[in-house]
Amino acid sequence: MKLAVLMSDYRSGIDMIDRLSADSLGIIFVGNGVYHAAVKDGGKTSSLLGKKANFYALVEDFETRGITAANLDSRVKAVNYGDVVDMIFNDYEKVIWI
Amino acid sequence: MATKKLSFVVRSLPYKTEASRLALTHAIASQTVEIYLNDGDLVEASISYVGDGVLNCLKGQQGMKHYGITTIEGHAKNTLLLDMRVLICKEDLEKFGLSEGNIVMDAEDIGGETSAKIVAYSEIQKEMETADHILVC
Amino acid sequence: MGKLTIGTFSSLVGSLSLDFAVKLAEAAVKKGHKVDFWMSGNATMLAKKGQKAFKDYSFLAKPIQELIATGNFQICACEACAEARGYHKEDCPDGFIRKSMDWYLASTFDADRVLHIGGD
Numbered sequence: 001m002k003l004a005v006l007m008s009d010y011r012s013g014i015d016m017i018d019r020l021s022a023d024s025l026g027i028i029f030v031g032n033g034v035y036h037a038a039v040k041d042g043g044k045t046s047s048l049l050g051k052k053a054n055f056y057a058l059v060e061d062f063e064t065r066g067i068t069a070a071n072l073d074s075r076v077k078a079v080n081y082g083d084v085v086d087m088i089f090n091d092y093e094k095v096i097w098i
Numbered sequence: 099m100a101t102k103k104l105s106f107v108v109r110s111l112p113y114k115t116e117a118s119r120l121a122l123t124h125a126i127a128s129q130t131v132e133i134y135l136n137d138g139d140l141v142e143a144s145i146s147y148v149g150d151g152v153l154n155c156l157k158g159q160q161g162m163k164h165y166g167i168t169t170i171e172g173h174a175k176n177t178l179l180l181d182m183r184v185l186i187c188k189e190d191l192e193k194f195g196l197s198e199g200n201i202v203m204d205a206e207d208i209g210g211e212t213s214a215k216i217v218a219y220s221e222i223q224k225e226m227e228t229a230d231h232i233l234v235c
Numbered sequence: 236m237g238k239l240t241i242g243t244f245s246s247l248v249g250s251l252s253l254d255f256a257v258k259l260a261e262a263a264v265k266k267g268h269k270v271d272f273w274m275s276g277n278a279t280m281l282a283k284k285g286q287k288a289f290k291d292y293s294f295l296a297k298p299i300q301e302l303i304a305t306g307n308f309q310i311c312a313c314e315a316c317a318e319a320r321g322y323h324k325e326d327c328p329d330g331f332i333r334k335s336m337d338w339y340l341a342s343t344f345d346a347d348r349v350l351h352i353g354g355d
Contacts, residue, residue: 001227006350008252015149016109016234019219030255060258081262088348089237089268094226096107096234097352102344110354116276117354120244124275127336134341141340231343233242233351 002026004092006084007033007048013098014048025053026092028084029076033098034062037076049075058084099138104128105229106143107222108151112170113161118154121145121235122173129180144183144229146222151235152190155201155214174202179210185225186216236267237347242339243273247280248292250355257295257302259350264307271346272302273339275313277355279320282312284328296328303330311338 003022007013008031017027027048029037036046037057049055055076059069062078069078079087088095106125110117128143135141147155159169177184191197204213215221226232241260245252256278260270274281281295288294302308311332317323324333332338343349 003232008255013109019148019223021223031252061255081258082266084259085239085262085266085268088239088350094229094232095348095350096232097350098109098234100344104340104343104349115354117244120276121353124242124336124339128340129337130335131337131340131344134337135344139344141344143340231346231349231351233349233353235351235353 001094002092004028004088004095006030006095006097007036008097009033010035016098017048017051024092025051026087027051027053027055028079028087029055029057030061034058034065034067037073038062038067038071045073049073056083056087101140101142102231103229104141104143105226105232106145107226107232107234108145108147108154109149110235111150112154112159117235118151119170119173121233122170122177124233125182126173126176126180144185144225145177146185146187146225147190148187148219148222149190152186152194152196152201155186156196157200157202171202175205175208175210178202178205178212178214179208181210181212183225184212184214185222186214187219187222188216189219191216236269238269238271238345239263240271240339240342240346240349241273242275242349242351242353243278244276244353245355246277247286247295249277251293252352252355253278253281254293254295256350256352257298260302260308261298264302264305269307270302270309271342272308272310273313273342274311275316275336275339279312279317279322282317282328282331282333283322283326300328300330313339
């Protein structure tokens with residue numbers, strides 16, 4: 001399946017995503033999930049970024065939190081709400097919120 | 099005539115928030131959806147408990163006694179009474195040191211004939227793959 | 236164009252997840268899609284007239300009315316969840332529907348995509 005995951009949390013839900021498998025997996029960091037895209041904890045990037053997936057972070061949510069596109073991990077692409085709609089309808093068959 | 103399949107995946111702990119309660123009540127609502135649809139069209143919901151969500155299935159919940167609210171246990175039994183497909187993640191139960199004896203497996207005491215199934219996570223993954231939509235709660 | 240059904244359970248003001256759901260709905264309608272917006276649990280707070288706009292707090296009443304006016308957006312509150320919170324039919328803003336949970340399940344039947352935001 002082609003699955004989009006809207007990851008809205010920073011401290012929980014990682015175990016759920018770790019177990020997911022999909023032919024095409026898109027992890028879109030929204031809400032507090034954007035910290036996965038930019039923050040290093042103890043010098044380390046988020047373990048989620050090591051998963052085989054396409055990574056995106058919502059501009060409106062990371063800029064709200066004082067993060068800029070320049071701060072994003074190189075594996076993460078900045079997207080806006082319109083892009084998220086297009087991805088949900090065109091690139092992925094199912095979408096879940098964590 | 100078509101049937102759409104919804105996979106409710108319950109990962110939230112019960113009671114502090116109503117997420118898992120609402121997952122079960124919404125899934126149960128699939129039983130009366132025909133009033134909105136064309137004849138023969140159906141929405142079929144299944145429920146999978148994963149991660150911390152398996153703790154929703156513990157027997158002996160006393161929400162009514164202490165807070166005056168129906169228990170998640172009661173709703174879980176209703177899903178089985180209504181013959182819904184209920185899957186409980188084996189690996190997560192084992193992680194909490196739980197087994198069949200600790201959790202709601204059937205609704206025989208209220209006339210139900212369907213049992214929950216303790217399955218490997220891989221079965222829950224398949225359930226998600228075959229559903230039309232996945233609703234994580 | 237397609238149909239997106241969003242089920243949201245997050246609190247008004249107390250959680251920006253509800254704002255996310257509304258902004259996603261706006262983006263989808265702007266692109267020509269239809270959106271069904273189901274509110275259950277704490278999200279039924281949105282189905283209450285008389286919300287005031289303060290800079291410190293989300294104000295979703297206006298964008299919701301603008302969405303309703305497009306004709307491509309339906310918004311429905313869970314009747315039981317609303318009543319449990321003291322929100323009655325007469326408290327509902329114009330254009331809102333109130334139904335039982337099977338409305339949401341029925342909406343998913345012909346939705347191309349379903350997004351369930353199941354908690355605060």
